[in-house]
Amino acid sequence: MFGLFKNDPVKKLRKQHSQIQEQAMIAQRNGDIRKYSMLSLEAENLWNEIVAAEAAKPPQG
Template structure:
């Protein structure tokens, strides 16, 4: 009934994903490749969660 009031977990994860990518880009520009690799790995994990949720939502 009030499903429009429930927060969308996919939207939240996409925002986190974008933040991680931005942080990774900034780390890469500064020459901190170790942090870039860690942030990229975290972003990939978030992206896999997004894909899982979207697959469940599509069914």
């Protein structure tokens, strides 16, 4: 009950990951492969952070 109003850091990371993926897709469509590669790498690193944060999260219930 007390954790009801706490911000979920994983939710914030997932939103950021989604935004980076969208930027990468736009860069790829525009033909900027270098920018696409950089953004894809950033998204992959962020995804690894998300996986680690979810693994460290205590089980609910």
